[in-house]
Amino acid sequence: MNIPGEERFIFKLILTGNEKVGKTSLRKRFMGMGFQGTYKKTIGVDLSYLKFKKGNEESDLVIWDIAGDAHFRNNRKLYYKGSNGAFLVIDVTTDGDIDTYVKPWVEDYINERLVGEIKLAIIFNKMDLEDQRKVFKDKMMEIENYVKTQLGMDENDVKTFETSAVTGEGVKDAFEWLIERMAAQFVN
Ligand SMILES: Nc1nc2c(ncn2[C@@H]2O[C@H](COP(=O)(O)OP(=O)(O)OP(=O)(O)O)[C@@H](O)[C@H]2O)c(=O)[nH]1
Numbered sequence: 001m002n003i004p005g006e007e008r009f010i011f012k013l014i015l016t017g018n019e020k021v022g023k024t025s026l027r028k029r030f031m032g033m034g035f036q037g038t039y040k041k042t043i044g045v046d047l048s049y050l051k052f053k054k055g056n057e058e059s060d061l062v063i064w065d066i067a068g069d070a071h072f073r074n075n076r077k078l079y080y081k082g083s084n085g086a087f088l089v090i091d092v093t094t095d096g097d098i099d100t101y102v103k104p105w106v107e108d109y110i111n112e113r114l115v116g117e118i119k120l121a122i123i124f125n126k127m128d129l130e131d132q133r134k135v136f137k138d139k140m141m142e143i144e145n146y147v148k149t150q151l152g153m154d155e156n157d158v159k160t161f162e163t164s165a166v167t168g169e170g171v172k173d174a175f176e177w178l179i180e181r182m183a184a185q186f187v188n
């Protein structure tokens with residue numbers, strides 16, 4: 001979108017991770033839309049638009065909330081181009097198996113040439129479900145190290161967050177860190 005007399009960069013943030021891990025819920029929580037307990041599967045992709053400020057500069061952001069269902073795997077390749085930042089969301093009530101929950105997405109980032117283009121937030125979600133939690137610090141470290149190694153990224157490019165879309169814990173921090181890191185490359 002072009003504002004008359006002004007060229008504005010539109011940032012693109014993608015939400016990735018397997019189905020039901022909480023991508024849509026995190027997006028809605030961040031956008032002040034509360035939390036819905038009932039699951040409504042994302043079909044393809046849902047787009048949201050928002051503005052953010054860095055210093056005095058206002059920028060545009062489009063969030064691409066991508067369906068996690070593996071049936072859409074081929075289809076979702078269409079949605080990666082031009083991304084500046086990504087969430088990789090993992091549900092802490094699953095076993096967090098790397099081959100199942102991490103590798104397919106890391107492969108997508110590599111195949112769709114996002115390496116070197118994106119900043120990445122690894123999101124451990126559903127932290128409110130303490131008694132069902134199966135992913136703990138050692139697994140989180142293993143996932144973070146795997147991602148960093150595969151993508152050749154360091155702590156400037158990747159950061160881990162613990163979140164809950166129910167309580168809101170960590171949600172604002174994660175989005176704000178990623179947006180700040182994305183914008184730092186372009187806006188003074
Ligand atoms: N307790 C708890 N439930 C959550 C949390 N985040 C999401 N959920 C629930 O988990 C289910 C899946 O959430 P979604 O946000 O739709 O998951 P998604 O990753 O967008 O799923 P797809 O659209 O299929 O890729 C829903 O029933 C949510 O209410 C959370 O932080 N805590």
Ligand SMILES: [Mg+2]
Nearest residue numbers: 023024041042
């Ligand atoms: Mg969804």
